[in-house]
Every structure is written in structure tokens, then in C-alpha cells.
Amino acid sequence: MKQPLAEAKHTFFAADTIATRYWHRLEDGRIQCDVCPRACKLKHGQRGLCFVRACQDEQIVLTSYGRSSGFCIDPIEKKPLNHFLPGTPVLSFGTAGCNLACKFCQNWDISKSRELDTLADQAAPQELAAAALRTGCRSVAFTYNDPVIFLEYAIDIAQACHEHGLKAVAVSAGYMCAEPRVEFYRHMDAANIDLKAFTERFYRKLTGSSLGPVLETLQYLKHETSVWFEITTLLIPGHNDEPSELDALSRWVCEKLGPEVPLHFTAFHPDFKLRDPPPTPPETLTRARHIAIANGLHYVYTGNVHDLDGGSTYCQRCGQRLIGRDWYELSTWNVDAHGDCRFCGARLPGVFEPTPGEWGRKRLAVALHRRRAG
Numbered sequence: 001m002k003q004p005l006a007e008a009k010h011t012f013f014a015a016d017t018i019a020t021r022y023w024h025r026l027e028d029g030r031i032q033c034d035v036c037p038r039a040c041k042l043k044h045g046q047r048g049l050c051f052v053r054a055c056q057d058e059q060i061v062l063t064s065y066g067r068s069s070g071f072c073i074d075p076i077e078k079k080p081l082n083h084f085l086p087g088t089p090v091l092s093f094g095t096a097g098c099n100l101a102c103k104f105c106q107n108w109d110i111s112k113s114r115e116l117d118t119l120a121d122q123a124a125p126q127e128l129a130a131a132a133l134r135t136g137c138r139s140v141a142f143t144y145n146d147p148v149i150f151l152e153y154a155i156d157i158a159q160a161c162h163e164h165g166l167k168a169v170a171v172s173a174g175y176m177c178a179e180p181r182v183e184f185y186r187h188m189d190a191a192n193i194d195l196k197a198f199t200e201r202f203y204r205k206l207t208g209s210s211l212g213p214v215l216e217t218l219q220y221l222k223h224e225t226s227v228w229f230e231i232t233t234l235l236i237p238g239h240n241d242e243p244s245e246l247d248a249l250s251r252w253v254c255e256k257l258g259p260e261v262p263l264h265f266t267a268f269h270p271d272f273k274l275r276d277p278p279p280t281p282p283e284t285l286t287r288a289r290h291i292a293i294a295n296g297l298h299y300v301y302t303g304n305v306h307d308l309d310g311g312s313t314y315c316q317r318c319g320q321r322l323i324g325r326d327w328y329e330l331s332t333w334n335v336d337a338h339g340d341c342r343f344c345g346a347r348l349p350g351v352f353e354p355t356p357g358e359w360g361r362k363r364l365a366v367a368l369h370r371r372r373a374g
């Protein structure tokens with residue numbers, strides 16, 4: 001794998017292992033990783049909870065640089081982002097591991113992987129950007145697992161994307177420390193942040209993390225960056241779908257982040273270690289959407305279901321349907337060349353082009369390089 005730029009920028013210990021910056025030495029000799037609030041304290045040879053960061057030669061290294069669990073071209077609506085280059089294809093990929101431990105993980109085969117052999121595909125940042133360009137994508141998304149844990153690789157890819165006029169999209173749980181957060185989001189154009197619930201109890205019991213740092217990330221994005229971001233809450237029956245919790249969550253979003261931040265309520269399906277709750281009934285999503293709209297949010301969506309009403313974007317001034325959308329597929333398009341309502345001229349917040357993309361809802365697997373066995 002050719003990595004001229006990366007080689008100039010990073011110290012490589014092996015083909016896919018690089019030195020990192022966010023850590024410090026403890027008095028007892030261990031090294032503490034400072035990327036996320038989990039603050040893993042590691043001895044030589046140990047790996048952090050995320051599995052891809054490890055202690056080696058008295059420092060924290062990233063062991064999955066340039067390696068991926070596979071590439072797919074998705075509609076940008078699948079991230080989900082409804083106000084960012086609608087209808088366009090995005091080259092999506094993940095690595096292995098995760099810094100959260102969600103019992104309901106919908107990508108657990110990747111995020112809980114303890115086998116770096118899961119990372120069968122290889123791509124240097126420039127190759128990845130070139131592949132996105134070649135396949136007609138407008139952006140590259142770090143998704144399937146949280147890019148926070150491989151931030152050095154994600155940043156290099158974002159820079160390569162920008163050189164080609166492509167955008168970089170982070171799909172993250174927002175569980176990150178302040179200093180790396182600044183560096184990471186300086187290179188991102190858009191993000192979808194999971195706000196998994198609105199109670200510390202849920203975060204502690206079902207994700208092994210905490211709510212506070214996630215709320216800090218959301219406020220940081222809103223008030224200190226120009227990153228376009230949307231929020232997703234996966235509604236799990238019996239765990240985070242109480243009207244009172246959704247009332248508090250949407251009230252907080254409106255008060256702290258403003259009414260224009262899109263909020264997506266998406267449907268859960270039983271997976272990984274959480275198989276008891278049933279799939280989310282569509283009416284639960286619709287109820288949540290109505291609560292959030294009543295609390296002042298302008299753009300509230302239902303997801304992972306067929307729901308033209310809940311999936312579409314409406315003008316906040318005249319009420320017309322501006323973008324018809326049903327499970328990632330666009331229909332109506334009433335946004336003018338400036339990104340305004342075609343009927344009354346009201347501004348639609350987001351990143352829009354004069355015409356929508358035509359990717360539809362299909363997924364397409366893409367192979368870059370397969371690792372050789374052995």
C-alpha cells in the first residue's frame with residue numbers, strides 16, 4: 001500500500017500501526033488514552049476498550065490505520081442526513097471496534113470485532129478519495145463504527161477528500177474528549193450524532209458510557225463549528241420511548257441547539273444482546289415526532305420505516321412539502337437553486353445544490369484492495 005502523505009505525517013510502527021498524540025503517562029507507569037472519556041489506562045501490550053488503540057513502546061498507537069471492514073455506496077439519507085446534499089451517494093466505511101458498548105448495537109459484527117482480520121479491505125486516504133470520485137460519490141462517511149477511535153485515519157481521509165472537492169461525514173456517538181474533538185471536527189463537513197437517550201441510567205446500563213459528554217459535543221458543534229449536523233435517536237420500546245423522556249430530549253435540543261437542528265427518530269430491531277424488546281411500532285415514531293414538533297423543532301423525521309409524512313421536509317413558513325422522502329428515496333423537490341422554498345422563499349437550513357442527486361435508496365458494495373492472506 002502506497003502512503004506517501006501518511007508516511008510524511010505519521011510515525012509508522014508497522015504497515016497499519018501509527019503513533020498518536022492524545023495520551024499521557026501516569027505516575028504508576030501506565031499510559032492513559034485521552035481520546036474519549038473512557039480514559040483507558042494501559043500497560044505495554046494492552047488494548048483499550050475500543051480494541052484498535054493500544055499501548056506500545058510507552059505510547060498509545062492506532063493499530064488499524066488504512067484498514068477497513070468494507071466499503072459501500074449508500075444514499076446520504078441513510079446516515080441519516082436529510083439536509084446535506086440530498087439524494088447523493090456517499091462512500092461509507094468502517095473499521096473495527098468501538099468506544100461504546102451498546103447492547104443494542106446494529107453493527108455489532110464490526111464494532112465488537114476482536115479480530116483485526118475483520119479488516120479485510122485496505123485503502124490509503126488518497127486511494128479512498130479517488131475511489132469516491134470515480135464512483136460518483138459526493139462525500140465519504142465514517143460510519144458502521146465510531147470514527148472517534150480511528151480519528152487520525154479519518155482526518156487524513158477527510159483532507160484527501162477535500163483535495164478532490166469531496167465532503168467528509170462523521171457518524172458518531174459524540175463520546176469524545178474536548179481536545180481531540182476540536183481537531184477531529186475541524187476536518188468534518190457534516191455529522192450525524194447519536195443521542196441514544198436522555199437519561200444517564202440508559203447510557204450507563206445499555207451503552208457503558210455517559211450522556212454528559214455527548215451533550216457537550218452537540219453544544220460544541222452548534223456553537224463553535226460550522227459543521228452541518230443532525231441528531232438521531234433510536235427508539236427502543238420500554239427503554240427510551242417514554243413520552244416524558246422524549247419531551248425532555250426535544251426540549252433540550254430546541255433550547256440548547258435551536259429549532260433548526262434536524263432530529264431523526266429511528267426504528268429499532270432486536271439485535272446483539274438486546275433481543276427482548278420488539279421492533280419499534282411505527283406509531284411510537286410518529287408520537288415522538290409530534291412531541292418534538294410541539295416543542296418547537298422544525299425538522300423532525302421518522303426513520304427505518306415507510307412514512308412519507310414523517311420522512312419529508314416541510315417549509316417552516318408556508319407549510320409546503322419541500323422534499324418528499326420515503327425511506328431514503330426522494331420524490332418531490334421544491335427547493336430552489338439557492339436552497340430556499342420554491343413557494344415562499346423561506347430559507348431551508350442545510351447544504352443544498354441546485355438539483356438533488358438521483359442515487360435513490362440502493363446500496364452498492366465496493367471492493368478496493370483485499371488484504372493478502374498470511
Ligand code: SF4
Nearest residue numbers: 033036039040048050
Ligand atoms: S479511544 Fe479507545 S483506548 Fe482511547 S480511551 Fe476511548 S476506548 Fe479507551
